[in-house]
Amino acid sequence: MTSRPAQRRTRKPPEERRAEIVETAARIALAEGLELITLRRVADELGVRPGLISHYFPVADDLVCEAFTLAASEERAALLPADEEDLPPVDRLARFLVGLADGDHLDLSRLWLNARHLSRFRASLRQAVRTQESTMRGALVSLIDDGVEAGQFTTDDPMKEALHILVAVDGLGAYANDDPDPDAPDVTDVAVETAETRLGLPRGTLRARAAAREQVRPSP
Template identity: 65%
Template sequence: MTSRAQPIRTRKLPGERRAEIVRTAAHIALEEGLERITLRRVADELGVRPGLIGHYFPAVENLVSEAFSHAATEERASLMPCEERGLPADARLARFLVRLTDGEYRDLSRLWLNARHLSRFKPGLRSAVRAQESETRTALTDLIEEGRLAGVFTTGDAPGAALHILVTVDGLGAYANDDAQVEHPALDDMAIATAERLLGLAGGSLRRASSCADR
């Protein structure tokens, strides 16, 4: 009787395994919430023993914080992709705001609500939330300042305008858990209209800028 050859199992490098764990935890967070991240749950998703996850993350709180940071970083990269840096500032801002309001980012809005609530009780997660907020605020401030220097935006306070826009976006995100969402056209354009008012743009100009950039 011939023996069947056993598949060769390749051990992943520590960096690869750690990144895989964080990606998996981030996926769980987006789909079900940060509370659902446990060493056993992540291990089950990856088909490994919980002890392996514990080797990289002895404290699950650290994994929760890194999972949130990973998801938020990926979100920012997709909202402000590097390949669009050659576009005018108003077109890039328009695309950023249109993407945020088209419904595709509802799971991420829920994640931010989830993270901000839990961060009251988890110092590590609180630090991660603050760091990600700062990164996004800086990226938007830089974009607005670029537009101001190019003569596209008229604001004299780029950081203040960025903060105002992001607070409006966060306010809209508070509806993310409402399955019977309030339906009103004002909600679709609230962040965009706020940006236009703060930056000295005509009403409807940001949506037009977004459409023109696609041509």
């Protein structure tokens, strides 16, 4: 009886392995929190030795920062998809804010809340949070600029309006860990209504536009 030759383990290219580590850490962060990202935990998830993780990330905080950055970047891409840049700005803004209001990105809201809390004690994470805040702010300012140019929004200070909207978004995110309370005031649309007020849109515009987009969206 001929024995089967042993299979050789294929070593992944460094770039691929590093990306895999960060993606795994980002999944842990979204599901359980940034505090649960350790070299051993990531190694267990990937079925490798912790030494392999420390080879790419000698300092665990560096992995935490990259995991947060990846998750935040993917959030931005999901809320403001590049392949929808040709849509009317009001529709893009509706997708962004209504999706957040309806809890479609609740895990990411929790991650932002988690990151801001931990950044008080970790300078590297604080810088990562600031960088992602700046990038999101820039994306929203650009969207508002497009809306003004298209005659859909009314403002002479897109940066100021973006700040007001994002503060409302962050305020909504502060409730991300709360269980529903039927006796508490409904703050679901605080960011939606803030945007409508600041950009000169009639009340209910953004939800109506979001609903219209869903009706014409092709089925998967």
